Amino acid sequence: MPPFLSGRFWRAVFTRTRGERLWAGHRRASGGPGCRWDALAGADVLRAEPDRFGGISVHLERFRALDRLDAASFQKVLQAAIQQWRSEGRIAVWLHIPILQSQYIAPAASLGFCFHHAESDSSTLTLWLGEGPSRLPGYATHQVGVAGAVFDENTRKILVVQDRNKLKNMWKFPGGLSEPGEDIGDTAVREVFEETGIKSEFRSLLSIRQQHTNPGAFGKSDMYIICRLKPYSFTINFCQRECLRCEWMDLHDLVKTENTTPITSRVARLLLYGYREGFDKIDFTVEELPAVYTGLFYKLYHKELPENYRTMIGMD
Amino acid sequence: MPPFLSGRFWRAVFTRTRGERLWAGHRRASGGPGCRWDALAGADVLRAEPDRFGGISVHLERFRALDRLDAASFQKVLQAAIQQWRSEGRIAVWLHIPILQSQYIAPAASLGFCFHHAESDSSTLTLWLGEGPSRLPGYATHQVGVAGAVFDENTRKILVVQDRNKLKNMWKFPGGLSEPGEDIGDTAVREVFEETGIKSEFRSLLSIRQQHTNPGAFGKSDMYIICRLKPYSFTINFCQRECLRCEWMDLHDLVKTENTTPITSRVARLLLYGYREGFDKIDFTVEELPAVYTGLFYKLYHKELPENYRTMIGMD
Numbered sequence: 001m002p003p004f005l006s007g008r009f010w011r012a013v014f015t016r017t018r019g020e021r022l023w024a025g026h027r028r029a030s031g032g033p034g035c036r037w038d039a040l041a042g043a044d045v046l047r048a049e050p051d052r053f054g055g056i057s058v059h060l061e062r063f064r065a066l067d068r069l070d071a072a073s074f075q076k077v078l079q080a081a082i083q084q085w086r087s088e089g090r091i092a093v094w095l096h097i098p099i100l101q102s103q104y105i106a107p108a109a110s111l112g113f114c115f116h117h118a119e120s121d122s123s124t125l126t127l128w129l130g131e132g133p134s135r136l137p138g139y140a141t142h143q144v145g146v147a148g149a150v151f152d153e154n155t156r157k158i159l160v161v162q163d164r165n166k167l168k169n170m171w172k173f174p175g176g177l178s179e180p181g182e183d184i185g186d187t188a189v190r191e192v193f194e195e196t197g198i199k200s201e202f203r204s205l206l207s208i209r210q211q212h213t214n215p216g217a218f219g220k221s222d223m224y225i226i227c228r229l230k231p232y233s234f235t236i237n238f239c240q241r242e243c244l245r246c247e248w249m250d251l252h253d254l255v256k257t258e259n260t261t262p263i264t265s266r267v268a269r270l271l272l273y274g275y276r277e278g279f280d281k282i283d284f285t286v287e288e289l290p291a292v293y294t295g296l297f298y299k300l301y302h303k304e305l306p307e308n309y310r311t312m313i314g315m316d
Numbered sequence: 317m318p319p320f321l322s323g324r325f326w327r328a329v330f331t332r333t334r335g336e337r338l339w340a341g342h343r344r345a346s347g348g349p350g351c352r353w354d355a356l357a358g359a360d361v362l363r364a365e366p367d368r369f370g371g372i373s374v375h376l377e378r379f380r381a382l383d384r385l386d387a388a389s390f391q392k393v394l395q396a397a398i399q400q401w402r403s404e405g406r407i408a409v410w411l412h413i414p415i416l417q418s419q420y421i422a423p424a425a426s427l428g429f430c431f432h433h434a435e436s437d438s439s440t441l442t443l444w445l446g447e448g449p450s451r452l453p454g455y456a457t458h459q460v461g462v463a464g465a466v467f468d469e470n471t472r473k474i475l476v477v478q479d480r481n482k483l484k485n486m487w488k489f490p491g492g493l494s495e496p497g498e499d500i501g502d503t504a505v506r507e508v509f510e511e512t513g514i515k516s517e518f519r520s521l522l523s524i525r526q527q528h529t530n531p532g533a534f535g536k537s538d539m540y541i542i543c544r545l546k547p548y549s550f551t552i553n554f555c556q557r558e559c560l561r562c563e564w565m566d567l568h569d570l571v572k573t574e575n576t577t578p579i580t581s582r583v584a585r586l587l588l589y590g591y592r593e594g595f596d597k598i599d600f601t602v603e604e605l606p607a608v609y610t611g612l613f614y615k616l617y618h619k620e621l622p623e624n625y626r627t628m629i630g631m632d
Binding site: 114115118124141143168180181205212220284289312 | 459525
């Protein structure tokens with residue numbers, strides 16, 4: 001299937017059915033009488049781009065003359081296009097709509113489109129044309145929260161806070177949501193500093209919690225990760241808006257207190273185990289590796305491999 | 317601040333400025349002349365609900381008479397409301413819009429609203445009214461993919477596939493994206509079965525990879541988790557649409573081959589380490605615990621704690 005075939009189709013639809021009126025305003029801009037066809041074939045025309053999975057993408061922001069089209073006319077044009085795409089064997093349509101062109105969302109929804117996602121100033125709608133239930137990939141399903149268990153091996157003290165906004169004042173580790181694009185360890189270090197004023201560095205990943213249909217995550221899932229951090233400043237200067245209390249507590253006291261959450265208590269025990277018998281017993285350490293296809297790098301966390309298993313020298 | 321104060325404000329705005337015309341159609345339905353005021357005060361009226369963080373939520377689907385309001389009028393009403401909310405000291409507005417009422421999105425955007433998220437048949441827009449940059453929580457930032465490393469301890473064989481849709485045919489573990497609300501281990505077991513026909517059960521979490529601005533994740537982040545699974549069926553019946561090849565490979569061969577991804581090779585070495593020296597060396601095991609605030613349960617993954625650290629009996 002040659003690229004932009006469906007772009008040609010859209011041009012044909014516009015020209016055949018409503019082009020005269022719809023494109024009248026555009027004609028003027030493109031150089032006077034006789035230029036309408038050039039304008040229609042130009043870069044301003046809507047591009048429907050096929051993808052390698054048999055779907056097609058339409059970006060309304062590339063279709064600059066669209067603002068001359070009312071919602072009802074758009075619906076007719078889209079309906080004709082869908083018919084054409086079906087006949088071409090397309091399995092899905094991705095419709096990208098800038099927020100200021102949102103008047104075209106409801107007409108698309110009337111034809112079966114629904115939101116795939118929206119963010120900031122644009123939305124993406126999809127329509128599945130293939131057989132059976134949709135096989136389109138979903139959007140992001142999880143928010144990621146990270147807490148830092150800042151443990152000072154020299155004093156056996158651990159940094160704990162009580163949230164200002166919670167109903168029960170339980171001791172827990174400082175933490176919060178990852179910013180978009182932020183690494184797990186960076187979130188832990190940032191949140192610890194913002195909440196408590198303590199500077200620290202990432203050591204390892206200790207625990208992962210997965211929770212679903214979370215009210216605080218707009219009904220999505222929540223991944224909550226606890227990291228082990230090593231402090232390099234010790235004077236607490238906690239955020240009054242977020243925290244009620246903040247202190248360095250003896251690790252034994254945190255293990256024994258009932259005034260804490262089950263996950264904090266569990267991680268306190270893990271830390272005590274690591275403190276006494278070696279942190280390699282409890283840590284997932286991190287390494288940066290290259291991605292095969294994208295040329296990007298990623299962070300990989302797992303139990304540290306002994307040197308001979310990394311190199312496999314003499315391991316036959 | 318009493319609840320629904322701003323609901324009263326909206327009613328006042330409608331009544332004062334456009335109520336006569338806007339609500340004319342509605343009047344008839346609610347019992348003839350003289351009933352307009354009752355209708356305005358009734359359950360059909362838009363409810364602006366304050367939250368405990370100083371924000372306010374407006375659900376357009378609860379405002380059934382809204383379809384009589386054109387986009388320009390909606391913008392005027394919303395503008396007046398924002399002014400009122402500012403004067404009340406509100407710090408944020410959450411505007412929930414059903415997909416078929418999307419004609420109100422662009423007018424809201426003109427007043428500074430932008431998409432927080434959208435899914436299926438509704439969108440949510442936000443406007444920050446507080447001081448400084450927005451402190452509103454973001455939406456889901458990660459998709460979660462899970463792969464299953466299905467290892468048969470009796471034969472030292474590991475289940476591997478080659479993707480049909482990748483440019484390089486490298487051996488890797490079968491896997492795919494988590495469905496909304498699906499637990500990590502369940503995704504691994506489901507994807508392994510769908511891709512290879514092999515039945516298995518979850519044993520542990522071995523590795524976590526975090527990657528950002530992922531093209532396959534619509535520019536969001538990707539969390540990719542590899543689990544150790546134990547097979548209980550062995551006859552391969554692989555999905556022709558997804559896989560090019562599928563086989564049980566000796567773990568040593570997977571460790572040594574160059575025809576694999578860095579992450580697969582790394583996890584193969586981890587498995588060899590665990591196979592020889594005990595899987596407790598490499599596993600994060602799972603447990604279900606109760607959440608403190610929501611009454612829900614969650615899955616918690618970490619290095620298994622020795623019994624005496626779990627109970628703390630005799631551990632002073």
